[in-house]
Amino acid sequence: MRRPVPRAARGPGRWRRGLRLAWAAPATLLGVALALPLLLGGGRLARHEGVLEVCAPDRPGWAWRWVARVGIDAITFGHLVIARSPAHHAAWRAHERVHVRQYERWGPLFLLAYPAESLWQWLRGGCPYRDNRFEVQARQGAGEGGAQAGARSPGG
Ligand SMILES: [Zn+2]
Numbered sequence: 001m002r003r004p005v006p007r008a009a010r011g012p013g014r015w016r017r018g019l020r021l022a023w024a025a026p027a028t029l030l031g032v033a034l035a036l037p038l039l040l041g042g043g044r045l046a047r048h049e050g051v052l053e054v055c056a057p058d059r060p061g062w063a064w065r066w067v068a069r070v071g072i073d074a075i076t077f078g079h080l081v082i083a084r085s086p087a088h089h090a091a092w093r094a095h096e097r098v099h100v101r102q103y104e105r106w107g108p109l110f111l112l113a114y115p116a117e118s119l120w121q122w123l124r125g126g127c128p129y130r131d132n133r134f135e136v137q138a139r140q141g142a143g144e145g146g147a148q149a150g151a152r153s154p155g156g
Contacts, residue, residue: 017050023107024078024100028052030111031077037063038082051100052080053089078103098141102134110134 021028035054039045041064042057056064067084074083074092076099083089083096103110118128129135 020104021079024103024110026078026108027103027111028078028080031080031082034077035080035082038067044086048089048093049097050079051097054080054082055085055089076100076103092142094142095138095144098138099134101141102137 031052035043035045038054038056041061042059043054043064044057046053046055056067060068064084067082072082072084073088074081074096076082076096079100081089081093081096081100083092089096106113114132114134117132117134121131122128124131
């Protein structure tokens, strides 16, 4: 018995999905390049709802200890998300999926727009991370409350 093909997997939806993947591909490739040493260091790769997720092994090596040292819980590059653990993926999935959608909208320009927005906020006397409009949008999109929203690392 054949399973019905979801509407999004055929017709115009399929093309739109392909275009979003292609538009974000330069950022995804950058993420792959950054994830490579983490994967060689024993990192685990999984696919979740069309997004590649990389996380640390049970016994993290030097590359993963560096990720922990700089305080990154999770970070998104196109359709690839790197997180410190499966628990971090679970905790930040909704937030990081907003960043995935931002990459789908902005494509490679997001790699410039995000730091430019951080610089703008810093020049205005704000917090480059917390006040960054892309982070504000991600927190709102993920339905994050106050405590968690202010206590995480850049995800953009
Ligand atoms: Zn974020």
